[in-house]
Amino acid sequence: MADPAAKAFRLAEVLGFTANNTQELRDFLLTVDPQDLVSHDDDIITPEVTPADLYNKQPYRPLRGLLSSYMKVSDNPLKNMMDYILSLLILPLPPLQEEIRIQHLAWLPVIEQDVEGAFVTEWPAESLKAGRFNKVPVITGFTSGDGLELIRQKLYLSDPAAVQELSDNFVQIVSPILHLPTAEEREEAALMMRDFYFGHENITIDDAQAITDMCTDIYWGEPADATVRAASNHTDAGPIYYHLFDYRGPELGNGTYGTSHASQGFMMFYNERMGLPDPNTTFGQLRLAMIRLWSNFIKYGTPSPEGEEFIWEPFDNTNLYYAHITDTVNLEQALFKERMEFWQQNIPL
Structure with missing residues (x-):
């Protein structure tokens, strides 16, 4: 699940404000009309990215070109394919983004610090089991x-x-x-x-x-x-x-x-x-x-x-x-x- 704090900063930017810290972010969001807070979910959910997309986009284009050139000059098709698969396995690929998942919600409950007024301070499953x-x-x-x-x-x-x-x-x-x-x-x-x-x-x-x-x-x-x-x-x-x-x-x-x-x-x-x-x-x-x-x-x-x-x-x-x-x-x-x-x-x- 994407970092909820990152999503909150992203929401502020969508609404036209750049916050330098969480205090500025909080102060700004408290001034926003509630309807605006809940009407931009699609703008803050990260777009769909598949492994094939990543291979065809930066920063992987140079490696794609290198692999393509190698596959053209090598005379061993099996080795070409194995090297290609290996190269994909070792790429530092970021995880697939939220939109590709079966369900993607912009906002979900979070575990709060155990301070006065906190509502959810542990995973509900743990509360249930205990x-x-x-x-x-x-x-x-x-x-x-x-x-x-x-x-x-x-x-x-x-x-x-x-x-x-x-x-x-x-x-x-x-x-x-x-x-x-x-x-x-x-x-x-x-x-x-x-x-x-x-x-x-x-x-x-x-x-x-x-x-x-x-x-x-x-x-x-x-x-x-x-x-x-x-x-x-x-x-x-x-x-x-x-x-x-x-x-x-x-x-x-x-x-x-x-x-x-x-x-x-x-x-x-x-x-x-x-x-x-x-x-x-x-x-x-x-x-x-x-x-x-x-x-x-x-x-x-x-x-x-x-x-x-x-x-x-x-x-x-x-x-x-x-x-x-x-x-x-x-x-x-x-x-x-x-x-x-x-x-x-x-x-x-």
């Missing part, structure tokens, strides 16, 4: 196609060239977002991910389901699953009601590769465009069932107080209960078992 969190009932989960939110933005469902970019630069795109301590470990894990989700050399647009699953797991599935597992390790934690929202009906759009991000909201809250669904349809009946479960949780701290027909058992690390919400709501165990076990074994929280 039991430093509020022990209250929790209802949480994700959708079967949460990753569609990102891959539509990256055109991975419609543009073969965009998918080829993912295939060609997979490790550079995926490794920076994996929660492992060293770059070497993250790169090794990215290679294992490629083999696990795709199992072959080239990723194409025909791999849309695997791309959706991978992006869902990276940003929503594994974080949710790791969170409920870590919290459940603490015997004084409140009950955790875990769910997968997987309704594929036409009311929520194309469900070929999964149920889109935040689709639960269309079930729970009135939407003027959709209106009130017919309560006699599958969608209408499911909506009423979900509203009842969530309302129960708000009122009683459990979706299934005494007298309810459906019993939503809380998650624990033995039974791994979750509510699988499709056309109906069913209690199941071990959500995406193979996928989540891959993450636990290779990219643990």
Whole structure:
């Protein structure tokens, strides 16, 4: 992730001010209209740079020319190619920039110094594992196609060239977002991910389901699953009601590769465009069932107080209960078992 301080200095420059130190920077940014602070994200995210781009740009043009000349005069084609590959490996190439990644946000939370008024002073994962969190009932989960939110933005469902970019630069795109301590470990894990989700050399647009699953797991599935597992390790934690929202009906759009991000909201809250669904349809009946479960949780701290027909058992690390919400709501165990076990074994929280 790019240095947040560098981004703040870059934002000031975009807004027409050059700061010499952090105090000047702070004083200037406090004078800026809030709308201006949040409307220049695209200007401060570093542009996309691929290894091929770097080879064709400064400061690598002289070396490119030298290599090209060498390859013309040498009479050993195999040696030419090996030397060329070696030269690329030893170049002090900068890392691929933010825009090439699956998700690139200009601003993210940072760990603050532990001073009065600080809000986040340690990594939330560390707080969770250590039991430093509020022990209250929790209802949480994700959708079967949460990753569609990102891959539509990256055109991975419609543009073969965009998918080829993912295939060609997979490790550079995926490794920076994996929660492992060293770059070497993250790169090794990215290679294992490629083999696990795709199992072959080239990723194409025909791999849309695997791309959706991978992006869902990276940003929503594994974080949710790791969170409920870590919290459940603490015997004084409140009950955790875990769910997968997987309704594929036409009311929520194309469900070929999964149920889109935040689709639960269309079930729970009135939407003027959709209106009130017919309560006699599958969608209408499911909506009423979900509203009842969530309302129960708000009122009683459990979706299934005494007298309810459906019993939503809380998650624990033995039974791994979750509510699988499709056309109906069913209690199941071990959500995406193979996928989540891959993450636990290779990219643990």
